[in-house]
Amino acid sequence: MNVDAVKRGAIGIVAFVIAWEVATRFGGWTGFTVPFVGTLPPPSAVVGDFLQLAARPGYWNSWSLSFQRVLAGFAVALLVGGPLGLLIATRPRFRQTVFPVFEALRPIPPLAWVPIAILFWPTQELSITFVTFLGALFPVVLNVVGGAEQIDRRHVLAARSMGASSGYIFRRVLFPALLPSLMTGAAVGMGITWEVVVAAELISGGGKQAGDGGLGFLVWNAYQGNDLPRVVVAMISLGIAGYLSSGLVRALGNRLMPWQRVAA
Incomplete structure (x- = not known):
């Protein structure tokens, strides 16, 4: 440190x-x-309101709910976006078929999917997770495509000439070369995911109580109650939550790419 x-x-x-x-x-x-x-409100009033709020289980339940939704949508976006980006970058026919549809869907804001998500999925949790998944998917795919296109093909040809199998080439050549782009897309996607989950919680109505709807609904509930210090507390909580999430992504990237630590 x-x-x-x-x-x-x-x-x-x-x-x-x-x-x-x-x-x-x-x-x-x-x-x-x-x-x-x-x-x-001054910071002293915000701190006082935070101390009151921190003593209530509903506040920490809001943290837990938002984190669960973000991490679930983000994890699915990585699992789907990584292979999808690799296929688009390495399979010309697949790219010609899928990429136009992908590019047509990409400009649609994730929040525009909220009404459709509510109709598609049987529960509110799945609807919110689906929207957060969309928020992270597009940055991940585009960064993987860009990273794959920058890989020097001579490295792949050299590995093949020495008898390396396709699986070995992917593990030792392609995947390490893709990791920086994948982690960049993950970092961007994580930021977008928090923006999306807050708005999705707000639009969906959260829950019956403030602690049932996540941090996004906490903001809305405080606004409706004209409790400005609590609005600021919720906003700061979101900033801290986003910072911690980005820290997890950076830590994962440092662990997966030890050669960057050596280079630094």
Whole structure:
């Protein structure tokens, strides 16, 4: 761990919180309200609301539900998008047949699939997971296609000339060459997945209580109750959840690509 980077990050967070506190209280001190930021609750109020919320099991249940939906949709997107991207990149006939359909579906925002997903799937959980899957699928496929197209064909031909089997070539040549592109697509897909799952939870109505609908529904429930500090708490929770998820993707990439750690 880079200690200097951690220190700089901590300094940046502290400076941001101080500036936020000053901006929200500046109007009370001078009579002039700072645009946009001045209407937000101060960090001290947000922390107080968080301490109240953290004592309730429903808050942590919201975390758990959103994480489960994100990880489920993301995992399926990797399992489907990796092989699909590889087939599109390496099989011309398959590409000519499938890629036009893929490109026609790709510009459709994942949220536009929410009504269809509700009709397609028998439960709300499956509907939300399906929409998160779509959010991660397209970045994964496109990055795998791009990575496969950049592989030097001479490496494959050299392995074949030395008697390597197709399975060995995939494990030792193609897969390691594809990993950087796959992890890039995974990182992008993870970010989109969190954006999608929050909106899907919000649109779907979440549950009967705030803890039944995930972090996205927590935002909406707080907004409907005109509880602005809780809205900010939910937003910060989403930011932390997204950061942790991206950290998991980076850790997985570092573990699968030890040669990059050596190169760094």
